[in-house]
Amino acid sequence: MSISIREILELLTDSGGSSPENGVDGLEYGNPDAAVKGIATAFIASQHVIEKAKSLGVNLLITHEGLYYSHFQPGEQIAGTDVVREKKRMIGQSGVAIYRNHDGIHRSQPDGITYGLVRELGWLDELEGYSSFAAIIRLPGMTVAEIAAHVKSKLGLGQVRVVGDRTMSCERIGVLVGYRGGGNPAIPLFEQENLDLILYGEGPEWETPEYVKDSLSQNKPRALVILGHAASESPGMKYLAESLQTKLPDIPVHFIPEEPLFEIL
Amino acid sequence: MSISIREILELLTDSGGSSPENGVDGLEYGNPDAAVKGIATAFIASQHVIEKAKSLGVNLLITHEGLYYSHFQPGEQIAGTDVVREKKRMIGQSGVAIYRNHDGIHRSQPDGITYGLVRELGWLDELEGYSSFAAIIRLPGMTVAEIAAHVKSKLGLGQVRVVGDRTMSCERIGVLVGYRGGGNPAIPLFEQENLDLILYGEGPEWETPEYVKDSLSQNKPRALVILGHAASESPGMKYLAESLQTKLPDIPVHFIPEEPLFEIL
Numbered sequence: 001m002s003i004s005i006r007e008i009l010e011l012l013t014d015s016g017g018s019s020p021e022n023g024v025d026g027l028e029y030g031n032p033d034a035a036v037k038g039i040a041t042a043f044i045a046s047q048h049v050i051e052k053a054k055s056l057g058v059n060l061l062i063t064h065e066g067l068y069y070s071h072f073q074p075g076e077q078i079a080g081t082d083v084v085r086e087k088k089r090m091i092g093q094s095g096v097a098i099y100r101n102h103d104g105i106h107r108s109q110p111d112g113i114t115y116g117l118v119r120e121l122g123w124l125d126e127l128e129g130y131s132s133f134a135a136i137i138r139l140p141g142m143t144v145a146e147i148a149a150h151v152k153s154k155l156g157l158g159q160v161r162v163v164g165d166r167t168m169s170c171e172r173i174g175v176l177v178g179y180r181g182g183g184n185p186a187i188p189l190f191e192q193e194n195l196d197l198i199l200y201g202e203g204p205e206w207e208t209p210e211y212v213k214d215s216l217s218q219n220k221p222r223a224l225v226i227l228g229h230a231a232s233e234s235p236g237m238k239y240l241a242e243s244l245q246t247k248l249p250d251i252p253v254h255f256i257p258e259e260p261l262f263e264i265l
Numbered sequence: 266m267s268i269s270i271r272e273i274l275e276l277l278t279d280s281g282g283s284s285p286e287n288g289v290d291g292l293e294y295g296n297p298d299a300a301v302k303g304i305a306t307a308f309i310a311s312q313h314v315i316e317k318a319k320s321l322g323v324n325l326l327i328t329h330e331g332l333y334y335s336h337f338q339p340g341e342q343i344a345g346t347d348v349v350r351e352k353k354r355m356i357g358q359s360g361v362a363i364y365r366n367h368d369g370i371h372r373s374q375p376d377g378i379t380y381g382l383v384r385e386l387g388w389l390d391e392l393e394g395y396s397s398f399a400a401i402i403r404l405p406g407m408t409v410a411e412i413a414a415h416v417k418s419k420l421g422l423g424q425v426r427v428v429g430d431r432t433m434s435c436e437r438i439g440v441l442v443g444y445r446g447g448g449n450p451a452i453p454l455f456e457q458e459n460l461d462l463i464l465y466g467e468g469p470e471w472e473t474p475e476y477v478k479d480s481l482s483q484n485k486p487r488a489l490v491i492l493g494h495a496a497s498e499s500p501g502m503k504y505l506a507e508s509l510q511t512k513l514p515d516i517p518v519h520f521i522p523e524e525p526l527f528e529i530l
């Protein structure tokens with residue numbers, strides 16, 4: 001029995017919420033009527049990931065972030081670079097259809113990217129619930145350094161960035177994926193949810209980290225553990241691959257991990 | 266002879282460009298008619314910096330970033346936190362006036378923040394000129410690892426984040442301060458200016474770093490050295506303190522450095 005790309009995408013959009021205004025999800029490349037031979041998911045549609053998908057015999061790649069280094073369609077100056085032109089040519093030759101699943105997976109209940117990270121961290125039993133964009137975790141008292149070590153071990157990371165006192169004991173943790181480390185999502189959460197620590201993907205350095213620094217100056221102990229954007233959202237895309245495999249037992253479904261982008265020197 | 270805060274601010278705005286629409290510069294706290302006893306500059310008006318300014322006998326603090334964890338005025342939810350309320354109270358008791366000099370120093374010719382960083386890096390003789398938001402540096406062939414070591418030594422940093430091959434030799438470097446590491450300022454610059462490496466403060470991780478990763482997949486060697494926002498802009502505020510001291514020999518002018526925000530675990 002053959003299933004088309006269009007049918008897979010209907011399966012995905014049915015499980016997500018309705019598409020928001022200014023949404024970014026959609027088929028970025030490929031023929032929706034083609035029969036699906038294999039599926040892969042990944043954080044971002046990098047050239048490395050597309051090549052890996054092709055080598056796995058996959059013809060549908062589902063990624064969270066897009067192709068051209070921009071949340072929305074890139075402007076003319078980026079679109080006109082040699083790297084973008086070469087990547088377009090390479091995609092055209094790959095035979096791999098590329099679907100972006102960003103808004104849909106974030107809007108599913110619960111947010112599939114957040115759930116995937118909490119699951120990968122081994123904290124589903126400690127998950128108290130969700131508050132706005134965050135998962136709230138209750139731990140039996142771990143220091144910042146112990147939490148950092150746990151996170152690195154569970155996610156296979158070489159390092160995390162930390163703000164705060166590494167010996168501080170933490171019981172209530174907020175988990176915010178992707179770019180939700182910015183001041184508006186993260187700062188009010190500390191006080192509203194009485195959090196000791198927020199673990200986030202990425203956010204402007206002069207926002208939440210400076211709030212935590214001032215909070216420490218006021219003898220209000222708080223801490224941050226910063227994973228990086230890709231590290232915080234890849235587990236959700238791995239979780240998506242597993243969910244799809246359960247729904248589609250006859251089609252091979254892979255998750256394609258990537259090496260960390262940054263090296264610390 | 267006494268000089269008022271207002272007169273110092275006129276001196277500053279005269280040397281900057283005209284104020285842009287949506288500009289953020291201005292006196293955030295204090296009485297412009299007070300006589301200036303001492304001046305300090307810093308990257309951000311953290312509580313630590315304000316306390317240090319007070320202990321130095323300074324009553325005018327000039328910072329690049331603002332008070333409340335937001336480029337613009339913070340929204341209600343941030344403004345309503347205990348940390349903000351306590352900081353407001355502490356500022357009111359400090360007797361330190363606080364002026365934000367963000368747009369003015371960026372709009373001076375050359376951009377004082379960029380110039381200050383190039384100067385601190387010891388690259389004024391290697392400065393070829395400016396292109397859009399960047400300083401263009403020509404080096405006599407240094408590897409990425411050598412550039413990272415040079416930058417860490419000159420700026421007193423424990424680490425930098427790097428994307429690319431640490432053994433790659435680089436001759437043309439773009440220097441982008443603050444949040445100018447984003448895709449729109451940084452990506453086109455690589456190809457327009459034929460750069461081997463861009464050194465920037467901060468930018469979204471899925472933009473310029475992912476472009477560099479794809480560029481490497483295409484065998485077009487390029488690299489990034491990422492300093493952090495504060496590390497990239499503090500030298501410009503240090504340079505401002507020295508310039509003000511030259512113009513105002515009778516008033517003590519200090520630069521207040523801060524410890525790095527992030528610890529790598």
